[in-house]
Amino acid sequence: MIQKSMDDETNASAIKEKTISLVVPAFNEEASIPLFIEAFMLARQKWAFDSHVIIVDDGSSDGSLALLRKYATEYECVHYIAFSRNFGKEAALSAGIDHATGHGVVLMDVDLQHPLSTIPKFVEVWHDQGVDIVYGVRDEVNQETALKRWTSRQFYRFFNKMAHTRLPEGGGDFRLLDKRVVEVLKRLPERNRFMKGLYAWVGFRTQALTYEQPARVAGDTRFNYWKLWNFALDGIVSFSTWPLRVWSYIGVGVALLSFLYAGYIVLRTLIFGADVPGYASLAAGVMFLGGMQLMSIGIIGEYLGRLFIETKDRPLYIVAESKVPDNEN
Ligand code: UDP
Ligand code: MG
Numbered sequence: 001m002i003q004k005s006m007d008d009e010t011n012a013s014a015i016k017e018k019t020i021s022l023v024v025p026a027f028n029e030e031a032s033i034p035l036f037i038e039a040f041m042l043a044r045q046k047w048a049f050d051s052h053v054i055i056v057d058d059g060s061s062d063g064s065l066a067l068l069r070k071y072a073t074e075y076e077c078v079h080y081i082a083f084s085r086n087f088g089k090e091a092a093l094s095a096g097i098d099h100a101t102g103h104g105v106v107l108m109d110v111d112l113q114h115p116l117s118t119i120p121k122f123v124e125v126w127h128d129q130g131v132d133i134v135y136g137v138r139d140e141v142n143q144e145t146a147l148k149r150w151t152s153r154q155f156y157r158f159f160n161k162m163a164h165t166r167l168p169e170g171g172g173d174f175r176l177l178d179k180r181v182v183e184v185l186k187r188l189p190e191r192n193r194f195m196k197g198l199y200a201w202v203g204f205r206t207q208a209l210t211y212e213q214p215a216r217v218a219g220d221t222r223f224n225y226w227k228l229w230n231f232a233l234d235g236i237v238s239f240s241t242w243p244l245r246v247w248s249y250i251g252v253g254v255a256l257l258s259f260l261y262a263g264y265i266v267l268r269t270l271i272f273g274a275d276v277p278g279y280a281s282l283a284a285g286v287m288f289l290g291g292m293q294l295m296s297i298g299i300i301g302e303y304l305g306r307l308f309i310e311t312k313d314r315p316l317y318i319v320a321e322s323k324v325p326d327n328e329n
Contacts (some may be wrong), residue, residue: 015048015127018103020052020119020176021325025089030063031218037078038108039070043116044077049123052077052325055110056096059086072323079325084318089222090193091317093173098184099324105177113218120210125207132204135168135175139212155232163240164219165200168208175199191310194235196323201239224239225307237302244303247296254289275295 022040026033033055043050053167057065057080068080081095093107108114114136122134144152156169173195177185182204223231236243 004045011109013054014284015123016050017051017249018123018127019052019067019101020047020123021096021100021102022051022055023100023107023120024055024110025092026055026060026068027058027086027089027092027222028060028064028279029065029219030060030067032070032216033064033067036112037075038184039112039116040073041075043119047120047123052079052102052127054079054096054099054324056080056083056092058089058092059080059083059313078088081322081324082320088315089173089197093195094185094193095180095317100182101325101327105182107173107175107318109174109178111218113213113216115211115214118174118193118209119176121211123207124200126176126178129207130205131173131182131207132178133206134204134209135171136197136211137170138172139210151228155235159232159236159239162242162302163197164310165197165239167196167200171197172259174211178204180204189238190238191314191316192234192238193316194238194304195229197239222301233302237306241303243299247299247319250292250296254292258285266287280329 024271029036037262040053055068055078057068059082065080065082067220068078068082071078073078079099081099083092083095095105104123106119106122110121118136122136125131125134129267142305153169156167159167181199181202181204185198188198188202
């Protein structure tokens with residue numbers, strides 16, 4: 001009994017010495033930022049561990065940056081990185097990860113859809129169970145439309161069928177990463193950052209934790225279906241070469257079929273003589289094959305385009321200004 005309470009104490013004191021960096025991307029979020037900062041300043045007082053936040057302004061065109069400058073001068077624990085233009089959420093997460101100094105790094109949205117009250121639970125699992133990644137899984141009762149939920153489920157299913165990397169369904173960006181995972185992520189050289197895939201790809205001991213996701217505090221989602229489609233395409237093309245390879249099999253299949261068909265035509269001509277009609281099957285065949293060839297070239301293009309971007313070796317993002325935590329450890 002005494003032993004147990006002593007263990008608890010050592011545990012608690014160890015947690016006290018931990019620092020958690022919150023990495024929060026924000027794109028045109030002037031309405032959410034003040035609410036987020038207010039909620040964070042309140043919440044962190046109650047946390048057993050030390051914490052700071054790095055908000056990454058992803059090239060906002062509203063008053064977000066002015067707000068961040070103000071809060072960063074006002075509060076020591078508020079940091080920010082401002083991009084020179086919109087580079088996308090994945091780049092913003094990467095920038096935050098690059099500059100985070102905490103023992104653990106929590107990635108979360110600024111719209112308070114990722115509740116601050118979940119963070120101590122993440123920290124507890126990370127600290128007590130020695131897990132390297134704790135990721136949040138949305139409770140089913142959330143505000144997303146049925147169509148969005150359905151498309152998201154189909155994406156996970158499709159992705160997991162095609163790629164060797166397994167994506168846990170419902171696991172988003174909201175998660176805690178141990179420092180050693182952060183170090184590995186920092187070293188990954190690719191420009192095409194499909195973070196959900198990268199977290200899974202790096203491995204490590206991982207644990208899920210469900211949380212309830214409320215509606216956005218202010219504004220609307222920054223992701224429309226077109227953006228999401230491109231995002232899904234990025235994910236699949238970055239983690240699977242199956243779309244490239246499948247054409248060899250389709251090619252073999254079509255070649256076999258046409259071989260059989262040719263045999264049939266030769267036989268039929270030998271038996272019944274030549275007949276001119278056959279325009280419809282000819283046209284259908286040509287169009288079908290033409291369509292398939294265009295599609296396969298398009299898919300090669302998807303990969304080639306990304307290869308092109310990777311070889312240019314441009315930076316992932318450009319920082320226009322920042323106030324980041326000192327790297328003392
Ligand atoms: N975001 C970003 N860059 C973008 C789009 C979004 O940094 O190009 C940020 C946004 O400000 C928010 C987070 O990513 O903090 C999630 O965006 P949102 O809430 O619109 O997505 P949803 O919750 O609908 O998936
Ligand atoms: Mg949101």
